[in-house]
Amino acid sequence: METARVTYALFVRSLKRTVRRPVFLTISLFQPLVWLFLFSQVMKNFARAALPPGISYVTLFAPAVMLQTIMFGSFQSGMAMVSDIEFGMMDKFLVSPINRTAILLGRTLADGARMFIQGLIIIVLSMALGVRFVHGPQGVLAALLLAVIFGLGLSSLSNTVALRTKNSETTLMVMNFFLFPLLFMSPAIVPRQALPGWVDTIGRINPVAYAVEGARNLMVGIVEHGSLRTTIDWGQLGIAVAFLIGIAVMGMTLARMAFRKATT
């Protein structure tokens, strides 16, 4: 009970920190706008050949933008961890008699809430751009949760790097180093049909590919045999959910281990 209260206090504190940084708020609003408008304009001609007839690039792209935003926002967690260590807040938490699990847990919950809101913003923007969600609000919500689970895996990994290096630049670089290639080797930006065969093969172990296709599956439908499948592909979804939960559990376990190592 005490632990739940402390976790809540730390959760609120992390959220306040996020919300009160105007730069963060502005960027997290404008970046998806840039992705959605600019990027979709630039990319649509490249992707046209691989698109099913009558389906706009932005329709397929919207779930990917939601995912990307959550993915690239996940580093913040690690960077906030570094700043807490550097500026002594961590010491303050550690000399207090709290259950230390609350420190990571509060932060993770705040990450989840932040990601949920970021995803929601993009969903609203996509609707304004005329994207149709074929499985209704339930599908959108499920996709959002899937993306948040993946995002929590990534934010936990960023915390792992942060706790091991105690350096925010390194945290940012390590995460970018892995995420950018994974993003471009997934069908997020370029439709699957337009990807080289070997990249598509790598896609079988690329979590970003599972996340993107899973989100499309639940939001706008996936491209299959040159047309858009508008019923849920349960097989794909099942594998994606299992894979992404696996990533999240692995990330959180690593973060816990790193935290324990750094604090004892």
Next chain:
Amino acid sequence: MSGLVEVEGLTKVYPDGTEAVRGIDFEVREGEFFGFLGPNGAGKSTTMKMLITLMKPTAGRATIAGLELGRDDRKIREVIGYAAQDVSVDEDLSGRENLILSGRLYHLSQRDAERRADELLIVIGLHEVAAKRAGFYSGGMRRRLDLAQALMHRPKLLFLDEPTTGLDPQNRRAMWDELEKLNREGTTVFLTTQYMEEADTLCERLAIIDHGTIVSEGSPSALKASLGGEVLTLSFTTDDPEALQQLIARGAEALRGIPGLEEVREAEREVLANLSSHAHEVLPAALRALEASGVEARIAVSPPTLDDVFIKTTGHALRQEEGKPTRWKFGARRRRR
């Protein structure tokens, strides 16, 4: 067990082989104002970090309020408060929110935390800016907020790592008053400092630490008295250089041979002598001798300063050099502004 803190053979060797603390023993008694005086890198902060459960000792043992360090850490954390050398406040939270968060970390209910926060905001004089974000506070305000955070749960024992380093004289003075008041009200205080004056003003008892070892320990006055020698100074009012020379020579002559006065020496404008016994035994004879020789002089007997104690016990002056940058798990951080 009489000590609130009892330390035996406490040792810290960093992974890189640096022996930061080399088997020290000391105790802090309940209700006292205890200090660690030493230069940067002497092992003050490392000792404190071990006692507040932030860092594991390499060897040795310690108890805090009867609780065993390493075994009862969680209980120890409940009875102690800690303010770090570098102020740590959450700049995105208001002063009041910072305090409430600290209260919550010590399991105060939201209401109790709010009440205590409002009380402390008045004590530290931040009630008017309580709703402002701590990021906008000045250095002195942050220090006070940081201290108040450590007081939210009314700790029995307060650990302060160089609480006034980086403060201007006025803010330092105010912090001293605050700390003395806390101590008077019953909080046991253990502070580290590299300032002689601070140790002298605040501490009832202090340990001088250098290169990871306690080189001497006692009340500031006992430490100074242990040097024995007070210094007698004759000074003269005349501005005429020739007359001054004469007075110095005659004054020195008069003092020589008086029992209890040693190394009578002529300085540029004064005559100096070391006292080898108590001033009240030596002074009457000195006065009679001066009267007899007709030398008009001002006489002063001054005790040795902590500076003298430091030089005597460590073999060097309290240097204010930069400590060797040691990387440890937590606590090695940049200063923000």
